[in-house]
Amino acid sequence: MLVDGFQRRITYLRLSVTDRCDLRCAYCMPREMTFLPRRELLTLEELHRLALAFMARGVRKIRITGGEPLVRRDLMDLVRSLGRAVGSGLDELTMTTNGTQLAAHADALAAAGVRRINVSLDTLDCARFAELTGADRLPQVLEGVAAAREAGLAVKINVVALRDGLPELSDLIAWAHGQGHQVTLIEVMPLGEIAQPRTEQFVPLSEVRRELEQRWTLLPSTHRTGGPARYFDVAETGGRLGFITPLSDNFCAGCNRLRVTATGQLHPCLGAAEAIDLRAALRSDEPDTALSHALDQAMRVKPERHSFAIAQGAGPAVERHMSVTGG
Numbered sequence: 659m660l661v662d663g664f665q666r667r668i669t670y671l672r673l674s675v676t677d678r679c680d681l682r683c684a685y686c687m688p689r690e691m692t693f694l695p696r697r698e699l700l701t702l703e704e705l706h707r708l709a710l711a712f713m714a715r716g717v718r719k720i721r722i723t724g725g726e727p728l729v730r731r732d733l734m735d736l737v738r739s740l741g742r743a744v745g746s747g748l749d750e751l752t753m754t755t756n757g758t759q760l761a762a763h764a765d766a767l768a769a770a771g772v773r774r775i776n777v778s779l780d781t782l783d784c785a786r787f788a789e790l791t792g793a794d795r796l797p798q799v800l801e802g803v804a805a806a807r808e809a810g811l812a813v814k815i816n817v818v819a820l821r822d823g824l825p826e827l828s829d830l831i832a833w834a835h836g837q838g839h840q841v842t843l844i845e846v847m848p849l850g851e852i853a854q855p856r857t858e859q860f861v862p863l864s865e866v867r868r869e870l871e872q873r874w875t876l877l878p879s880t881h882r883t884g885g886p887a888r889y890f891d892v893a894e895t896g897g898r899l900g901f902i903t904p905l906s907d908n909f910c911a912g913c914n915r916l917r918v919t920a921t922g923q924l925h926p927c928l929g930a931a932e933a934i935d936l937r938a939a940l941r942s943d944e945p946d947t948a949l950s951h952a953l954d955q956a957m958r959v960k961p962e963r964h965s966f967a968i969a970q971g972a973g974p975a976v977e978r979h980m981s982v983t984g985g
């Protein structure tokens with residue numbers, strides 16, 4: 659089993675399959691972002707083998723992420739192989755996607771054993787979407803969300819709370835709840851250099867909550883998933899709203915996850931520099947032993963908590979963008 663130095667049991671892996679993306683969300687990466695040469699990425703077979711090594715040590719849930727996972731060609735082969743473990747080894751296989759290519763893949767995801775996905779969507783306004791992401795693709799994302807619903811996937815809409823997005827938030831939540839989708843709001847984190855100062859983007863969720871309470875009754879919910887979100891039921895919509903507050907209300911004490919990049923770097927903490935090279939372990943003479951030792955090392959070095967700060971003059975907590983670590 660994987661238990662770290664603070665007695666936290668690790669059961670959840672976020673596995674990045676690419677650092678590439680077809681969008682350039684302003685809070686995630688700069689417009690001129692450069693990506694790794696493809697030859698540096700792990701092959702799909704290596705990603706599968708890694709996933710098995712984590713499962714052998716007690717990981718029960720895997721989220722495929724990126725970058726944008728659905729831009730990786732042949733990704734569905736990996737999803738299908740991992741999907742076969744759902745119910746025997748894995749409790750759940752999920753994905754986080756920006757939704758631009760979801761319409762083409764929703765049925766295949768459901769057939770492979772995926773039951774729930776997170777779709778990141780910060781606005782329903784075409785012009786704002788294009789400005790925020792650098793691409794005019796809101797209609798494709800909405801088609802993707804609709805296709806996922808039709809395929810029987812439960813969709814959670816992830817929204818990064820941004821200061822200039824505040825006026826639209828309640829309409830976005832009303833739309834999502836109207837479609838039967840849960841919404842999770844996330845505070846923006848200082849990961850990697852971007853064009854805009856983080857201080858201009860950041861809004862604490864306590865403020866968002868006050869704003870939403872002008873319109874709605876938010877009832878604290880006892881619902882828990884083992885993750886960092888705290889939930890409210892919105893009386894007027896009947897929908898559920900999650901709050902993830904890495905900055906304003908630290909939740910690291912309950913951390914149960916590890917992240918692996920598309921090149922096989924294991925990051926025990928999203929907000930810390932530590933990295934363990936699983937690609938080297940995978941390609942060594944005795945990969946099983948080397949991987950098991952690498953996971954033991956991860957348990958020794960996983961920090962107690964991140965130290966994110968968003969303030970004038972404070973730089974990024976780590977140089978890696980979220981798209982590199984795997985969101």
Ligand code: SAM
Nearest residue numbers: 686724725726754755756778816846847980985
């Ligand atoms: N491309 C996919 C997507 O957007 O859903 C998966 C990868 S993306 C890095 C995963 C999640 O990280 C998204 O929900 C995105 O909104 C969020 N994210 C990216 N940069 C962030 C930041 N600096 N702070 C908080 N959330 C961030």
Ligand code: SF4
Nearest residue numbers: 679683686725756981
């Ligand atoms: Fe791409 Fe996701 Fe980052 Fe947006 S948040 S740029 S969709 S990786």
